[in-house]
Amino acid sequence: MHDKICESVDHQKRVQQALLSMPCEDDINLMGYRFKALSEPSRLKILFALEGGELCVEHITEAVGGNQSAVSHQLKTLKDNRIIKSRRSGKNILYSISDNHVLIMLKMAKEHLNCNE
Amino acid sequence: MHDKICESVDHQKRVQQALLSMPCEDDINLMGYRFKALSEPSRLKILFALEGGELCVEHITEAVGGNQSAVSHQLKTLKDNRIIKSRRSGKNILYSISDNHVLIMLKMAKEHLNCNE
C-alpha cells in the first residue's frame, strides 16, 4: 500500500469528482474576466455608487472622484462584462447595475469583510 | 436653469446618497484584493475543485494541472484573502473553501454566465 499520498478519506475519488464537475475552460475564463472587472477599487466604487440606482457619467465621476475619461473606460469594462447596463435619457447615458447576481456578490463581499470564520 | 446636467429625477441627491453609503477606502481596497484573488482562472479552477470538499496540495495540483510551486503560490493568495482555509492531516495540508460567502459568490458567478438580462 504505497500509492496513497493522502491518508484521509478517498481524496483520489474527489479528484475525479473535481475533474468531472469542473466548468469548461471558456466559462472559467469568462468568470475570471468578470471577477477581474470587480477587482479594481475604482470600479468597485462605481458599483457602490450605483447600488442606490442609476446615474449619469458625470454624476458617477463626481461620486467616485477621478476624471471623466478614466470613468468612461471603467464603465466600458464593467459593461463589457455585463456587470452594469446603460440606457440613454436625453443627452445623458444612465448606468445601472445589471442584475441581482451582481448585487448579491457585492453584498457577500461586504459581509465577508467582517467574517471571522 | 442651467445647473442641471441630467434631466432625470434628483440625480444630484443620489450622488449625495452614493457618497454617504460608500464603504471606506480600506474596505474597498480589501474587497478589491479579494475579487482579484478570484479573478485568475488558475485560482478559480482550484476553488471549483474544492467545491466538492477538502483536498491536499498534490491532489489539487492533479485536478487543475500545472506544477506544485504555482499551485502553492495560488493557495497562498487565496488563503491570505480568506477565500480558503487549511488544516494539517498527517503529512498533508488539506485545503477547503473558507465559508458560505465564497460558495455563494461562485454560484452567482456561474449563474451569471447564462443570464441574458
Place this chain on the structure above:
DNA sequence: TTATCATATGAATAACCGTTCATATAAAAG
C-alpha cells in the same frame, strides 16, 4: 447646418502580477 454638451476611444507609459526555477522548511519515517 453649426455649435455645444455628454460620453467614448486610441495610444502610450508605468505599475502590477502570475509563472517558473531553484531552494527552503518542516513533519514523519527509518
Place this chain on the structure above:
DNA sequence: CTTTTATATGAACGGTTATTCATATGATAA
C-alpha cells in the same frame, strides 16, 4: 539523527492593465 516526503518561499522575467492626454463621436439645441 538522517532521510524522505509534502508543501512553501524568493527572485526574476514576461505579459497584462489602469490611467492620462488628446481627440473623436454623436445627440441635442440654436
